[in-house]
Amino acid sequence: EVQVVESGGGLVQPGGSLRLSCAASGFTFSDHYMDWVRQAPGKGLEWVGRIRNKDNGYTTEYAASLKGRFTISRDDAKNSLFVQMNSLTAEDTAVYYCTRSRNWGTYWFFDLWGRGTLVTVSS
């Protein structure tokens, strides 16, 4: 089955750090760009960032609002995606979704989503 499954969410204190993981299966993970998207409780979707594949140098893009606190990485040998989140605040409380990006020519979209993992930042 083609899927991505997030893990690593939980309760963390303000100022703390957390590392989320995403395990991919059923497709050639190494071929794909991968993104993280988050959703605060009762709110809309917010893009977090992207990591490209090896052919594109594993380069990354991030939402400017994160101000360098988040780092996305991947381990193609383990079919895994990660996001390291530092200096967390209450505004980072959200469900974090791992997504696969696909393209049709120059058009890119998120065609596969995990169920998400909840991160709660609170003392």
Place this chain on the structure above:
Amino acid sequence: DIQMTQSPSSLSASVGDRVTISCRASQSIGNYLNWYQQKSGHAPKLLLYAASSLQSGVPSRFSGSGSGTDFSLTISSLQPEDFATYYCQQSYTFPLTFGGGTKVEIK
């Protein structure tokens, strides 16, 4: 950043109704526009990409149109399983941005 504004933020409709949701970009994005459906408690699901291309497996009652700054998602005949929140998203440039969502509720 490109701001995506959806309207209305919510609507009530009946099964069988034709429903149209609008999405406006703060600057021209060509047709780099995607639509997603999210049911309560679930992950979003891709409906359309490149403004009007239907994702595989998505019913043909869903259609999209528009280019530049103004886009729309139309459900030709609303079905019970279509009650959900719909989001547009621009893929023209980074940072990628979503609209605020349109919640489609049962009348």
